[in-house]
Amino acid sequence: MATTKTGQPLDRGTLDTLLRRRLFYTPSFEIYGGVSGLYDYGPPGCALQANIIDTWRKHFVLEEDMMEVDCTMLTPHEVLKTSGHVDKFADWMCKDPQSGEIFRADHLVEEVLEARLKGDKEARGIKVEEEEEGDKKKKKKKVKEIKAIKLDDEVVQEYEHVLAKIDNYDGKELGELIVKYNIVSPATGSPLEPPVSFNLMFKTAIGPSSNIPGYLRPETAQGQFLTFSKLYEFNNAKMPFASASIGKSFRNEISPKSGLLRVREFLMAEIEHFVDPNQKAHSRFHEVDGVTLRFLDRHIQQAGKTTLVIKTVGQAVAEGMVDNETLGYFLARIYLFLTELGVDPKKLRFRQHMPNEMAHYATDCWDAELLTSYGWIECVGCADRSAYDLTVHSKKTGQPLIVRETLETPIVWEEWDVDVDKKWMGPRFRKDAAKVQAAIDAIPQAEREILAAQQANGQPVKITVEDLGEIELEKVEIVKRKKQEFIREYIPNVIEPSFGIGRIFYSLIEHIFYTRPEDAARGVLAFPPKLAPTKVLIVPLSGNKEFDPIVDKIGRTMRKQGIANRVDNSSATIGKRYARNDELGTPFGVTVDFQTVKDGTVTLRERDSMKQVRSSVEEIVEVVKNIIEGKESWQQVLERLGEFQGQELEN
Amino acid sequence: MATTKTGQPLDRGTLDTLLRRRLFYTPSFEIYGGVSGLYDYGPPGCALQANIIDTWRKHFVLEEDMMEVDCTMLTPHEVLKTSGHVDKFADWMCKDPQSGEIFRADHLVEEVLEARLKGDKEARGIKVEEEEEGDKKKKKKKVKEIKAIKLDDEVVQEYEHVLAKIDNYDGKELGELIVKYNIVSPATGSPLEPPVSFNLMFKTAIGPSSNIPGYLRPETAQGQFLTFSKLYEFNNAKMPFASASIGKSFRNEISPKSGLLRVREFLMAEIEHFVDPNQKAHSRFHEVDGVTLRFLDRHIQQAGKTTLVIKTVGQAVAEGMVDNETLGYFLARIYLFLTELGVDPKKLRFRQHMPNEMAHYATDCWDAELLTSYGWIECVGCADRSAYDLTVHSKKTGQPLIVRETLETPIVWEEWDVDVDKKWMGPRFRKDAAKVQAAIDAIPQAEREILAAQQANGQPVKITVEDLGEIELEKVEIVKRKKQEFIREYIPNVIEPSFGIGRIFYSLIEHIFYTRPEDAARGVLAFPPKLAPTKVLIVPLSGNKEFDPIVDKIGRTMRKQGIANRVDNSSATIGKRYARNDELGTPFGVTVDFQTVKDGTVTLRERDSMKQVRSSVEEIVEVVKNIIEGKESWQQVLERLGEFQGQELEN
The missing domain is CATH 3.30.40.230 (Herpes Virus-1)
Incomplete structure (x- = not known):
C-alpha cells in the first residue's frame, strides 16, 4: 500500500487534486475537452522539472564530463527502420x-x-x-x-x-x-x-509533397548513435566516453491512463556510455562500490518471488549478479541521483530484466523502480545494449562506426608466407594465374608448415587448383615470418542509463507528500530546498502600504542571489497563505511585520518544523542561500539564531 | 558587408567550417545523407544553447516573476484551426x-x-x-x-x-x-x-486508428493562451502578468537553406504578457526609459529608406513611435538581454512592421534584427497581438477567457426603470404577458423619460405591442434610480516578445568571431565568460605522469564550484591546444608545469589578451569564478596579480 513521507496511507485523489489546483500539471487543451495522454506543466511543475534537469546535468554531464548533444525529434523513416522501431515498436x-x-x-x-x-x-x-x-x-x-x-x-x-x-x-x-x-x-x-x-510512433512527412516519411523519435538514443564518430573524434579519439541528451520523446499510446506515468509526449534524459567490449571496468568504480542497493534479480523473479537482496554494488558486481563494473557504477550513480532529489531509498529497488523481457541484443538490464500508489514504477532503465545499434547503422549506411585503438604493445605472432616468383607465375599460368594465386592464398597455415618441411627435404611443392588439377609450384618459397599488429579495430558497446523525467517527477512527489498530523486536509510537499520550485514566500503581515517597499527590496535582494521567491500580498490570513504555500512545497516563508518597519528584521519560517527565527534581512538571505547550497542545516540555524516565538501565525 | 568582432571582413565559409569542425552544430542524420533543415547541436553548441536559455530565464522569468509553463508540442487540429494556422500558416x-x-x-x-x-x-x-x-x-x-x-x-x-x-x-x-x-x-x-x-505545419494523428488529427505546434504561444484562466487564478486574479515558455516549435519549410537561420525544428522562448487594454503603462518602465535603441520605423521604410533613428525608449514611447509603455519596456529589456549575451549593439536594430506586414489583429510589432553575413536577420519579434487569440478560443469553446476586475470606485449612473405590477399584468394579458414585458423592457431611456413626464402630468402611459396594437399600461410606475457597477469584465490584450534561440545563437557567433591579427587562419570565438560553453581548459605541459593527479584535482575543484572545464592532455603542442581552444571560445587556460609540482602554482591565460598570471590553484579558481560572476575584470586581475611572462607557450 502506498504511504506518505510520514508513513500514513496515501490518498491519491487528495494528492492529485492538490497538484492540479496548484498547477503542477494540468490536462492539455482542457477548454477544448483535452486529449488523453497529454499534459502541460504549470509554473511550479515547470520549475520543479527545471530543477530536476539541472540536478541531473550537474550530477552526470558536468561531474563526468559527458558530451551533451541536442538532436532533432523529427527522424526520417530509414533511421528507425534500421534501428528496428518501425517493425517492433x-x-x-x-x-x-x-x-x-x-x-x-x-x-x-x-x-x-x-x-x-x-x-x-x-x-x-x-x-x-x-x-x-x-x-x-x-x-x-x-x-x-x-x-x-x-x-x-x-x-x-x-x-x-x-x-x-x-x-x-x-x-x-x-x-x-x-x-x-x-x-x-x-x-x-x-x-x-x-x-x-x-x-507506437507518430508518423509525419518532412518537406513538401510528403517527400520524406518520418516519425517523432521514440527515444533520444538514435541521434546519439548516429553522431558517434564525430563525438569520438571530438574526444580526441579516447575511449571510453559518454554522450548525453535531454529532450522530448513520443509514444502514441493506444489508450493512455495513469496520469503522468503513461503519456504520449515526455521528457527523457539519456546517457550513452561507449565502452570497449573487452574492458567494462570503470575507473571511478571505487568511488561507489560501497553504496548499498536493494536488488530484485532475475533468479528471484523466476522463482516467482519479489524478495529484495540488499548488498553493496561492489559485492553485486564481484558475485556476477550485475554483469560488469560500468553497469554497476551507473546503478550506484542512479541511486545517488534519485536520493539527492528526495526519493525515499526504501521505496527504490533495482529490478533486473528477465531474459525474455530484454531486447535480444541486450546483455543485462536493470530498472530503477519507485514504489507509488500505482505499484512499482520503472523510472530509470539501465541497459547494456551491446554493439547492436552501432552495428546496424554502420551496416545500413556503409559508414564505419568504430574505434581504432593504437596498441601500446603490438600483437605479435608468427606465420608461414608462400612467396611466389611473379616473373615465373605470369608466363606459366597466363589467364589462370589469378586462380592459382587464390588457391595459394587459401592454403591453411598447418598445411603450409607441412609443405615447407617437404620443400626443405627437396620434395616438390604441389597443390590442387580447380579446373587445373594438381600443379607443381616450382618457383615458390615457403618461409616463417614474424608479424605485428599495431591497431585494433572494434565497435564499442553501449551502456545506457535512460531517465523518464516525468515519471521521476510524479513518483518523487508521492514520496515527499504528507499531511499535517493536526490537520489531515492540509497537504505538504516536502521538497528538499534545492529542488523546490520556489524557495521563499514573502508575506507582508497585512495590506499596510508601509510594507510594500520592504517586500519589494527583499524580493530583489533574493533574486540577485538567484533565490526564486514569490510575494503573497493577498488578503487571506497569514495561516491560509502558509497553507497554500505548503501545497506548493516552498521551504521558507519570510514575514514582514511592524517590527520590520522599526528595525529591519524579518522572521524566517521553515515549512516542515513550522519553527521560526528572526534576524536582519541580510542574515536571513544568507541563511536561505546556505541551506539551499547545503552549507548549513535548519537545525544549525535554529541553534545559532534561537527560535523566535513572538508571532501567532498559524491562525 | 558582414564583419568580425574586430571589424575585418567576415568569411562565412571559414566560420562555418570552424563551427562544424568543433561540433557546435552538425547536419542531423548525416551518415544517412542528412535531411535539409534539420541540425543537431554537439557538446559546445549544446552548452552554449543551455547558457543562452539560462540567461534568458534569469533575465525574464526570474527577474519579472513570470509564470513559466511547459505545454505539449502535439496539438489537436481544432486548436490550430481556431487560431488561424490551419488556414493561413x-x-x-x-x-x-x-x-x-x-x-x-x-x-x-x-x-x-x-x-x-x-x-x-x-x-x-x-x-x-x-x-x-x-x-x-x-x-x-x-x-x-x-x-x-x-x-x-x-x-x-x-x-x-x-x-x-x-x-x-x-x-x-x-x-x-x-x-x-x-x-x-x-x-x-x-x-x-x-x-x-x-x-507549413507537420501533420500527424494522435491515438490509434488516426482518431485525432493534429500538428506539431508552429509556436509555443497557443498552449499559453489556452491556460490563461488557470494562470490568472494562480496569480491570485491580479493583472497584469506574464507567462513564458521555452520549447521546440516546428515549421515544414518548402526548401530550407541558410544554415541555422531557416530550419524545420527550432527552439523558441516566448513570453505572453497579459494586460488591460485600457492600461498599457508598465510599472517598471522608469527603470529602462533611458535605454537608447536604434529604430527603423515604418514611416522611414515606407519612404523606401533604411536610415536608423537613435533615441531612448522613453522618447520613442512619448512621441508615439512605439505604441505603448509595455511594448517599449520589452524592447529595452530585449536590447539588454541581447547585449548581455555579447551581441554587438551596432549590429542590432529594431524594425517596425509595415501595416500590411502585420497580422490583421496586431496593433504594433517590432523585430529585433541582428546584422549577419545573411543580412539583417529577425531574431526576436515583439508584437501587440491585442485580444485576438483569447477572443477566438473563447468564442470557439464557449469558455470565458476574461478578467473580472473589482472596481475600487464603482461606476455610478442613473436610469429610468419601468416597474410593473405583476398582479395586474398576468390576469390582464394572460399568454401575451411575456410579449408585453419584452416590449416594456425595450423602451429606450429617452422615451421612458417622456413617458414619466406624461405620467406625472396624469396622462395615460401607452405603448405599441406587436399583434396587440396600442395598449395602456395602467399599473406601471416609471422612476429614476441610481445604479452602480462594482465589476468590470474584459478580455486582456497580449504583448508577445518571441525569441528564436537558434537565430540568436548563430548571429551572436558571427558577432563575437574574429581571427588573430598575426594569423588570419586562427579563428577565435570571443564568448563572454558567462556564456562560454566551457570556462577553462586545463593543459598539462607534457605527458609527464606527475601532472595527472594535479590536473584531476584542479578539474574536481572547479566542478565543485560549478565551473565547466575540460582537460586536454593530448600530445599536441601547448600552442596547438590553445588554438583548438580559441575555436571553442573557452575564455581561460590553466597550465600545469614543473613549477606546479614544486609549489602548487599554475598559470592562467586569458583568451583575448593571451596574457597570463600565475598563482595558487585556490586563487586561480577564485579569479575565474569572480570573472564569470562579473565581480572582477581580467584587467583588474592582471593589475592585482601582475602579468606572468615565464613560459613560452605560443609555439
Whole structure:
C-alpha cells in the first residue's frame, strides 16, 4: 500500500487534486475537452522539472564530463527502420466492431482474467485483501462489474499461469487467448476483432509533397548513435566516453491512463556510455562500490518471488549478479541521483530484466523502480545494449562506426608466407594465374608448415587448383615470418542509463507528500530546498502600504542571489497563505511585520518544523542561500539564531 | 558587408567550417545523407544553447516573476484551426512538372528578377558592387547563371517595383507574375505549374486508428493562451502578468537553406504578457526609459529608406513611435538581454512592421534584427497581438477567457426603470404577458423619460405591442434610480516578445568571431565568460605522469564550484591546444608545469589578451569564478596579480 513521507496511507485523489489546483500539471487543451495522454506543466511543475534537469546535468554531464548533444525529434523513416522501431515498436490492439472502441489486447486479457479470479474468490467466500486489490489499476479499469462466479480449480491455475507471463504473448497468442477464454468487449459484450499490431510512433512527412516519411523519435538514443564518430573524434579519439541528451520523446499510446506515468509526449534524459567490449571496468568504480542497493534479480523473479537482496554494488558486481563494473557504477550513480532529489531509498529497488523481457541484443538490464500508489514504477532503465545499434547503422549506411585503438604493445605472432616468383607465375599460368594465386592464398597455415618441411627435404611443392588439377609450384618459397599488429579495430558497446523525467517527477512527489498530523486536509510537499520550485514566500503581515517597499527590496535582494521567491500580498490570513504555500512545497516563508518597519528584521519560517527565527534581512538571505547550497542545516540555524516565538501565525 | 568582432571582413565559409569542425552544430542524420533543415547541436553548441536559455530565464522569468509553463508540442487540429494556422500558416509553392522539383514561389520570382537586373547592369557596363551582390543569398541561389542582357528602362523599373513588395503577393498574383515575366524552372527550363498553397505545419494523428488529427505546434504561444484562466487564478486574479515558455516549435519549410537561420525544428522562448487594454503603462518602465535603441520605423521604410533613428525608449514611447509603455519596456529589456549575451549593439536594430506586414489583429510589432553575413536577420519579434487569440478560443469553446476586475470606485449612473405590477399584468394579458414585458423592457431611456413626464402630468402611459396594437399600461410606475457597477469584465490584450534561440545563437557567433591579427587562419570565438560553453581548459605541459593527479584535482575543484572545464592532455603542442581552444571560445587556460609540482602554482591565460598570471590553484579558481560572476575584470586581475611572462607557450 502506498504511504506518505510520514508513513500514513496515501490518498491519491487528495494528492492529485492538490497538484492540479496548484498547477503542477494540468490536462492539455482542457477548454477544448483535452486529449488523453497529454499534459502541460504549470509554473511550479515547470520549475520543479527545471530543477530536476539541472540536478541531473550537474550530477552526470558536468561531474563526468559527458558530451551533451541536442538532436532533432523529427527522424526520417530509414533511421528507425534500421534501428528496428518501425517493425517492433508496437502494441497489439483489438477493435470492438460494434462501438469502434479500441483496446490494448494484453491489458484487456489481464483485466478480464483478474476480474474473474476476484469473482471466484468472492464466490468461495475468500476475503479479497485490500492490498491485493489496491488501487493499482483504479484509473484504467475497463471491467467495472465483478461477478461472484466460482471457477474450476484448474481454470484458476490456468488463469494465474497466463497472468504471470502476460508480457510474453504476441498478437496471435493474445488472439487465441481471447477466443479460448471467451473475452468480449466489456462495453458492448460484442466479440472482438483479432489483435492487430499498432506502431507506437507518430508518423509525419518532412518537406513538401510528403517527400520524406518520418516519425517523432521514440527515444533520444538514435541521434546519439548516429553522431558517434564525430563525438569520438571530438574526444580526441579516447575511449571510453559518454554522450548525453535531454529532450522530448513520443509514444502514441493506444489508450493512455495513469496520469503522468503513461503519456504520449515526455521528457527523457539519456546517457550513452561507449565502452570497449573487452574492458567494462570503470575507473571511478571505487568511488561507489560501497553504496548499498536493494536488488530484485532475475533468479528471484523466476522463482516467482519479489524478495529484495540488499548488498553493496561492489559485492553485486564481484558475485556476477550485475554483469560488469560500468553497469554497476551507473546503478550506484542512479541511486545517488534519485536520493539527492528526495526519493525515499526504501521505496527504490533495482529490478533486473528477465531474459525474455530484454531486447535480444541486450546483455543485462536493470530498472530503477519507485514504489507509488500505482505499484512499482520503472523510472530509470539501465541497459547494456551491446554493439547492436552501432552495428546496424554502420551496416545500413556503409559508414564505419568504430574505434581504432593504437596498441601500446603490438600483437605479435608468427606465420608461414608462400612467396611466389611473379616473373615465373605470369608466363606459366597466363589467364589462370589469378586462380592459382587464390588457391595459394587459401592454403591453411598447418598445411603450409607441412609443405615447407617437404620443400626443405627437396620434395616438390604441389597443390590442387580447380579446373587445373594438381600443379607443381616450382618457383615458390615457403618461409616463417614474424608479424605485428599495431591497431585494433572494434565497435564499442553501449551502456545506457535512460531517465523518464516525468515519471521521476510524479513518483518523487508521492514520496515527499504528507499531511499535517493536526490537520489531515492540509497537504505538504516536502521538497528538499534545492529542488523546490520556489524557495521563499514573502508575506507582508497585512495590506499596510508601509510594507510594500520592504517586500519589494527583499524580493530583489533574493533574486540577485538567484533565490526564486514569490510575494503573497493577498488578503487571506497569514495561516491560509502558509497553507497554500505548503501545497506548493516552498521551504521558507519570510514575514514582514511592524517590527520590520522599526528595525529591519524579518522572521524566517521553515515549512516542515513550522519553527521560526528572526534576524536582519541580510542574515536571513544568507541563511536561505546556505541551506539551499547545503552549507548549513535548519537545525544549525535554529541553534545559532534561537527560535523566535513572538508571532501567532498559524491562525 | 558582414564583419568580425574586430571589424575585418567576415568569411562565412571559414566560420562555418570552424563551427562544424568543433561540433557546435552538425547536419542531423548525416551518415544517412542528412535531411535539409534539420541540425543537431554537439557538446559546445549544446552548452552554449543551455547558457543562452539560462540567461534568458534569469533575465525574464526570474527577474519579472513570470509564470513559466511547459505545454505539449502535439496539438489537436481544432486548436490550430481556431487560431488561424490551419488556414493561413502557409507558403506558395510551384512544381516543375518535368523534374518534380518544388520551388517556393516568392523566392523564385525574387531570384529570377534579381538575376535579370544584375545581367542588365552587366550589359550596361555598370560594375555590380560587392556589397549589393554580397553573399546574402549565396547558399540558396537557384539561378546559377547570370546572362548579361540589357533590359528596357521601364522593365527595370517594373522589376524593382515588384521586388520592393515581394512579400505582399498572394498565390494568384505570384502565378500571374510567373506567367507575365516568363519565369521557368531554373533547373530544366520547363514552365511551372501554378502556385499552390502549402501548409507549413507537420501533420500527424494522435491515438490509434488516426482518431485525432493534429500538428506539431508552429509556436509555443497557443498552449499559453489556452491556460490563461488557470494562470490568472494562480496569480491570485491580479493583472497584469506574464507567462513564458521555452520549447521546440516546428515549421515544414518548402526548401530550407541558410544554415541555422531557416530550419524545420527550432527552439523558441516566448513570453505572453497579459494586460488591460485600457492600461498599457508598465510599472517598471522608469527603470529602462533611458535605454537608447536604434529604430527603423515604418514611416522611414515606407519612404523606401533604411536610415536608423537613435533615441531612448522613453522618447520613442512619448512621441508615439512605439505604441505603448509595455511594448517599449520589452524592447529595452530585449536590447539588454541581447547585449548581455555579447551581441554587438551596432549590429542590432529594431524594425517596425509595415501595416500590411502585420497580422490583421496586431496593433504594433517590432523585430529585433541582428546584422549577419545573411543580412539583417529577425531574431526576436515583439508584437501587440491585442485580444485576438483569447477572443477566438473563447468564442470557439464557449469558455470565458476574461478578467473580472473589482472596481475600487464603482461606476455610478442613473436610469429610468419601468416597474410593473405583476398582479395586474398576468390576469390582464394572460399568454401575451411575456410579449408585453419584452416590449416594456425595450423602451429606450429617452422615451421612458417622456413617458414619466406624461405620467406625472396624469396622462395615460401607452405603448405599441406587436399583434396587440396600442395598449395602456395602467399599473406601471416609471422612476429614476441610481445604479452602480462594482465589476468590470474584459478580455486582456497580449504583448508577445518571441525569441528564436537558434537565430540568436548563430548571429551572436558571427558577432563575437574574429581571427588573430598575426594569423588570419586562427579563428577565435570571443564568448563572454558567462556564456562560454566551457570556462577553462586545463593543459598539462607534457605527458609527464606527475601532472595527472594535479590536473584531476584542479578539474574536481572547479566542478565543485560549478565551473565547466575540460582537460586536454593530448600530445599536441601547448600552442596547438590553445588554438583548438580559441575555436571553442573557452575564455581561460590553466597550465600545469614543473613549477606546479614544486609549489602548487599554475598559470592562467586569458583568451583575448593571451596574457597570463600565475598563482595558487585556490586563487586561480577564485579569479575565474569572480570573472564569470562579473565581480572582477581580467584587467583588474592582471593589475592585482601582475602579468606572468615565464613560459613560452605560443609555439
